[in-house]
Amino acid sequence: MDKSLRQLFIIDPIQQLNPSKDSSIAIMQATQRIGKQNWVCTQADIATQGDQTMVCAHPITMEWIEPSRKDWQISYPWYRIAETRIVPITDFSVVWMRKDPPVDESYLYTTHLLEFGERNGVRVINKPSSLRTWNEKLGALRFSSLMAPTLVASRIETLETFSNNYDDVVLKPLGGRAGQGVVRSSSSSPGFLALLELVTQQQQIPVMAQAFLPTVSAGDKRILLIDGEPLGAINRKPKKGEFRSNLAVGGFPEVTELTSRESGICIELSSVLKSEGLALVGIDVIDGYLSEINVTSPTGIREIERLTNIAFADQAVKKLLVN
Template structure:
């Protein structure tokens, strides 16, 4: 197969932990052809098809100079067997425009994973609203007064922007309410920007679990990202320690319920974030933790993903 990865610049990859790299490595081991581009390389013009200035690469096996460019060419997305949208957030206007171009490529016959329409319809913080049975007390608002009322009810809360990643912009306010007004004003930009507020879950001490679901089927191990050094955030990017562990009974229940629903919408790869028994986010843009789970358990996540991709392309 010819695979086009729409991703961040290749030179920024941390190959020892990057899940897109793990996908590439597994695909290359099967003889698949690897192409890569960035969102800004994708263009469309009337009378033609969606194209991208892309590079065909091979993997060198070196940790730093990890790829070699074999050729550069402007390719039509329909000439690829699969297009994998792996651009990291933020989910901003440019990300949204890229998904529209990818939808046009689908109209022309390209196969895109995850499906661009599904990416647009499942913003990672807000997608949990569809599944209230599994989530903690949650408020979505731009009203500072609503935030104050939520805090008065729940006492210990987490506030976070809707477009962040890696734990950026997350604040905890305890029962003393210290700095609540300032934090709410800053995050909402004085009531002009919508945020999410959730009841603080003490189970974060045991980790913010990343549960991967591939084509509707849960990976049997989660990566518990455990906060370190007094941090409230477990995100690996915020210094959390990743510990792989078997899914709990509640993890299985959540993943088995959501997995088939999301897969049917074209979300072949999903990362569920679970604290204790509560679902906190549904990650669809570029779910990660492949390598940490595989290294610690021997369960090959990238192999399962490429198996699923091959099956989807051949269907």
């Protein structure tokens, strides 16, 4: 088969993915619709001997999956997978690095192995070196003027001093995902210092502290940028009694449009993201303040497609692979 037609997706085990939620599945559907042959593998299936990277991968075919008003109509089984083959990574024109966080040792080593293929002409989305350097919390600090007041520190005294300036603060683990481990508290709360001891692992690990924005109750926007251009967004509202709006912790999506300030944030980020090979990015914005820049496996495509009836994945793939 023509190499230009082959696409490799590095994902979590396919049987663990939810076709009605997973953005990687949406992208695979879209690449299949333009005649690409999709293959899948996990991080463990990648090896390099000398400077030659090989993958143990499966060709995969997506079955019928369509949005409905309330959910998705899915044909089961929703994929067909062929026998495993061991092939050079250079047999693929594009590799999509879509492994979900955490960005642990295994993830970082995978980005190194992918660079061997990249040096031999394989395009990797997103660029491996940028995946290593863009922590999804810390990366946003490059645009700190767009953010709510933010501090990253390990020292309890430093975190406490910062927290004294605000009614409430949000504490975020730098390696967290999907809202996991994010807590809201205040310096006047009983046990606050003990909480700081816990989240910093006795002042050994830095955490991000941000001034809490009460307007998060109105939603947290996930904006998807494709090659630096915002192509779609959803507003995620927290469930009752919760301040986190992440879909994984019970937030629910709704249709939204970008404000002029949010469009301005996208414009300010665009050239930097493009120059660093971050072609598929999801940014989070609360009340006009940049919160995070998600580069590993940003989600939200399925929700945009269902709520707007717009074939977002097809638009994204066309922009990345065809234009």
